[in-house]
Amino acid sequence: xxxxxxxxxxxxxxxxxxxxxxxxxxxxxxxxxxxxxxxxxxxxxxxxxxxxxxxxxxxxxxxxxxxxxxxxxxxxxxxxxxxxxxxxxxxxxxxxxxxxxxxxxxxxxxxxxxxxxxxxxxxxxxxxxxxxxxxxxxxxxxxxxxxxxxxxxxxxxxxxxxxxxxxxxxxxxxxxxxxxxxxxxxxxxxxxxxxxxxxxxxxxxxxxxxxxxxxxxxxxxxxxxxxxxxxxxxxxxxxxxxxxxxxxxxxxxxxxxxxxxxxxxxxxxxxxxxxxxxxxxxxxxxxxxxxx
Numbered sequence: 001x002x003x004x005x006x007x008x009x010x011x012x013x014x015x016x017x018x019x020x021x022x023x024x025x026x027x028x029x030x031x032x033x034x035x036x037x038x039x040x041x042x043x044x045x046x047x048x049x050x051x052x053x054x055x056x057x058x059x060x061x062x063x064x065x066x067x068x069x070x071x072x073x074x075x076x077x078x079x080x081x082x083x084x085x086x087x088x089x090x091x092x093x094x095x096x097x098x099x100x101x102x103x104x105x106x107x108x109x110x111x112x113x114x115x116x117x118x119x120x121x122x123x124x125x126x127x128x129x130x131x132x133x134x135x136x137x138x139x140x141x142x143x144x145x146x147x148x149x150x151x152x153x154x155x156x157x158x159x160x161x162x163x164x165x166x167x168x169x170x171x172x173x174x175x176x177x178x179x180x181x182x183x184x185x186x187x188x189x190x191x192x193x194x195x196x197x198x199x200x201x202x203x204x205x206x207x208x209x210x211x212x213x214x215x216x217x218x219x220x221x222x223x224x225x226x227x228x229x230x231x232x233x234x235x236x237x238x239x240x241x242x243x244x245x246x247x248x249x250x251x252x253x254x255x256x257x258x259x260x261x262x263x264x265x266x267x268x269x270x271x272x273x274x275x276x277x278x279x280x281x282x283x284x285x286x287x288x289x290x291x292x
Contacts, residue, residue, distance in 0.1 A: 019077065022288075026154040029073045030146060037066040037142045051131045059134025063141035070145050084149055084208050093205065097213020100201075100270070104214075105221040108266040109228075109257060117250040118257070120240045124227070127237040132224035140216030147172055148202040148211050160287035161203065169195025179232035181254030186232070189259050193267030194218075200274035203283050222257060229256035 018024055044058040067085060074080050112118050147168050156164035173191025176182055194215075201211040223230040224238035232255045244251040252259035278284065285291075 022154040022157040025073075025078060026150060028077060029070065029150045029154075032073055033066055033069045033142070033145055033150065036069045037062060037138075040065050041138065051128060053130055056130040056133045056137070059138045063137045066142045066145050070149060084153075084206070086207065089205075089207060090209055093207060093209035094213045097201065097210035097215075098217040099213075100210070101214035101217030102221045102225075104197075104267055104270055105218050105257075105263075106225075108260070108263045109222075109226055111262050111266070112250060112257065112260060115246075115250060115262070117246040117260070117262075118226070118228075118242050118244045121243050122241050124237055124239060124241045127224065127227070127239060129224060129238075132220055132236060132238060135223065135230065136216040136220035139219055140212045140214075143172075144198065144202075144208055144211045144215050148198060149208050152199055152202060156285055158288050160290070161284045163287065165196070165199045165203075168199055172198075176231055179255070181229065181232035181256075183253075183255065183259070186252070186255040186259035189261075189264040190231075193258070193264045193271070197267045197271030197274070200271045200278060203278045204274055206283070226257075228252075229254065231256065231258060 012020065019028075040062040044055070044062055048055045048058045071082055071085065074082060074084070109118060151171065152164050152168045155167055159167070169191045172195045173187040173189075176190045177184075177187040179186075198211045198215060201214055202208065204210065219230050222228045223233075223236050226240060226242050227236055227238040228242065228244070229235045235256075244257075248259070249261045251257065252263065257263050
């Protein structure tokens with residue numbers, strides 16, 4: 001674990017060492033970002049009419065607030081520079097993440113369609129465009145900041161990369177267990193497909209733009225393009241009105257295509273391919289007791 005910069009020849013005091021410990025930072029940053037984003041989201045629901053362009057702009061504001069709170073924690077509590085959300089890489093890495101997320105969900109949906117699990121009934125036009133954009137931006141930004149930027153990074157500093165990836169994947173799956181239409185298999189599928197893929201995407205560059213893009217595009221593609229329930233929510237009216245037919249292992253049931261075995265296999269395979277790249281570039285870190 002990299003230590004915060006100090007004046008040569010001095011040692012941080014006991015309070016500073018406690019604050020700088022990864023577990024302490026994890027708790028503080030989760031509380032700051034989650035509380036700030038939650039309060040802003042509640043305000044957005046009360047102030048702006050859902051489904052309007054203003055609702056999307058409000059969602060974008062909430063996402064930017066979450067980023068600002070996270071960067072403030074990095075700057076003023078961790079005393080580190082902005083190396084996880086650098087603006088210099090935004091226009092290169094965010095579109096790459098969006099392309100990966102949309103491409104993976106479209107490929108998975110195509111496989112399910114070939115197997116008879118989903119069909120397009122009609123073209124619907126814009127549908128719930130603004131609501132889906134707001135949902136994609138807020139969920140992608142806030143959840144990736146919390147799970148990858150904070151949890152994975154600090155757990156990795158304590159327990160190493162493999163333990164951090166396993167723990168955050170498990171927590172990400174459990175976080176979806178209370179969603180409508182969820183099940184133990186749905187939570188397991190989310191842990192495998194999203195936990196591994198998004199964790200590996202973060203470890204690949206050690207930055208958040210790509211996982212944010214993947215997460216946002218995955219949610220937007222399923223919700224708006226294919227009108228499929230997003231993590232158990234109500235099926236929105238998106239670009240295409242679709243019908244899902246067949247066993248739940250294929251269609252995902254009430255939870256949506258994310259709980260399909262096909263989605264789990266496609267996204268997990270992509271995550272494992274990224275992990276191979278992480279290993280080859282030396283991105284696996286030992287637990288704190290194994291560091292020199």
